[in-house]
Amino acid sequence: MLISMKNISELMVDLAYSALIFNNKEIAEEVKYLEEKIDENYYLLQEEAVKKAIEDGNASAAVVLIRLATSIEAISDAAVQIADVVLRDIEPHPVLKESIKESDITITRGRVSEDSVLAGKTLGELNLASETGMWIIAIKRGHAWIFGPTENTKILADDILLAKGPIEGVQHFLRLCSGKDKKI
Amino acid sequence: MLISMKNISELMVDLAYSALIFNNKEIAEEVKYLEEKIDENYYLLQEEAVKKAIEDGNASAAVVLIRLATSIEAISDAAVQIADVVLRDIEPHPVLKESIKESDITITRGRVSEDSVLAGKTLGELNLASETGMWIIAIKRGHAWIFGPTENTKILADDILLAKGPIEGVQHFLRLCSGKDKKI
Numbered sequence: 001m002l003i004s005m006k007n008i009s010e011l012m013v014d015l016a017y018s019a020l021i022f023n024n025k026e027i028a029e030e031v032k033y034l035e036e037k038i039d040e041n042y043y044l045l046q047e048e049a050v051k052k053a054i055e056d057g058n059a060s061a062a063v064v065l066i067r068l069a070t071s072i073e074a075i076s077d078a079a080v081q082i083a084d085v086v087l088r089d090i091e092p093h094p095v096l097k098e099s100i101k102e103s104d105i106t107i108t109r110g111r112v113s114e115d116s117v118l119a120g121k122t123l124g125e126l127n128l129a130s131e132t133g134m135w136i137i138a139i140k141r142g143h144a145w146i147f148g149p150t151e152n153t154k155i156l157a158d159d160i161l162l163a164k165g166p167i168e169g170v171q172h173f174l175r176l177c178s179g180k181d182k183k184i
Numbered sequence: 185m186l187i188s189m190k191n192i193s194e195l196m197v198d199l200a201y202s203a204l205i206f207n208n209k210e211i212a213e214e215v216k217y218l219e220e221k222i223d224e225n226y227y228l229l230q231e232e233a234v235k236k237a238i239e240d241g242n243a244s245a246a247v248v249l250i251r252l253a254t255s256i257e258a259i260s261d262a263a264v265q266i267a268d269v270v271l272r273d274i275e276p277h278p279v280l281k282e283s284i285k286e287s288d289i290t291i292t293r294g295r296v297s298e299d300s301v302l303a304g305k306t307l308g309e310l311n312l313a314s315e316t317g318m319w320i321i322a323i324k325r326g327h328a329w330i331f332g333p334t335e336n337t338k339i340l341a342d343d344i345l346l347a348k349g350p351i352e353g354v355q356h357f358l359r360l361c362s363g364k365d366k367k368i
Contacts, residue, residue: 074262130353169314
């Protein structure tokens with residue numbers, strides 16, 4: 001449960017910055033939605049941890065778990081605060097958006113063309129993260145979004161991919177999307 | 185200044201999980217040290233933002249900046265809480281450490297052998313992050329640590345590298361360290 005919270009909180013931070021960079025309310029809304037999931041997990045985890053502590057007659061494991069879960073919950077709250085800037089219709093200064101994009105680890109988006117090597121393959125088949133450093137955090141397909149895709153998620157032509165990764169990996173990623181680069 | 189805060193807070197979260205996984209107090213201490221840097225930046229940024237707002241007669245840019253800085257500061261506080269588990273001598277349950285390692289994005293460490301292709305090259309020359317997905321977050325050299333190395337940081341034989349990246353990139357990374365894999 002803790003690992004699921006950790007993964008969701010990391011996705012939330014990435015999506016919050018994405019919402020900011022692309023001034024996108026749908027992404028910001030997803031951050032808020034994920035916060036509900038985090039909260040559910042958080043309360044369940046606290047309960048389970050304390051029950052287990054009573055069973056074992058030992059507090060320490062429960063204390064560590066609850067402390068970590070509380071920290072992760074705080075990270076997810078911070079992500080909501082970031083996303084909230086977008087939901088409140090405060091458009092951040094273009095310079096701010098540009099500089100967030102120029103972090104060491106950036107977020108970019110690319111549209112998958114018909115002749116892209118990515119089209120028709122699952123993320124598991126592509127190994128994009130380990131081959132290019134670029135990690136797909138969301139996919140826009142038509143009007144729908146897939147947030148936090150898994151290795152079984154198939155990429156289709158016309159998908160818009162949101163990817164997080166090192167700034168030096170961006171150009172190759174965009175050329176893979178457009179079909180200019182054929183080798184991953 | 186905000187981007188520097190963002191980069192430091194991300195490094196802090198990665199280091200906090202590393203401290204937990206490797207039960208390492210030196211890494212945990214670095215998280216605390218970085219928190220001081222974040223705080224300094226945070227107060228300076230608030231001051232500068234408000235001064236600029238007065239100059240411009242406009243509040244909105246300052247409000248967004250302060251809100252984002254506050255969120256980033258909250259993330260760094262959460263990282264300190266995670267690191268604090270290690271500093272308080274509470275050894276997390278092995279199962280917990282293992283499961284953190286098995287997140288989609290994991291943290292691993294490898295020792296650079298004499299015949300590793302990494303030895304003697306800078307991170308900028310290697311492009312490890314975009315070629316393998318593995319991001320070097322810290323280097324242990326003898327008794328000293330380099331936290332948050334830059335593209336100019338040179339890797340030496342016998343360095344211990346702490347790397348963050350997709351779980352499917354770990355084996356190749358470790359073989360690059362040991363010298364078994366010659367091609368990045």
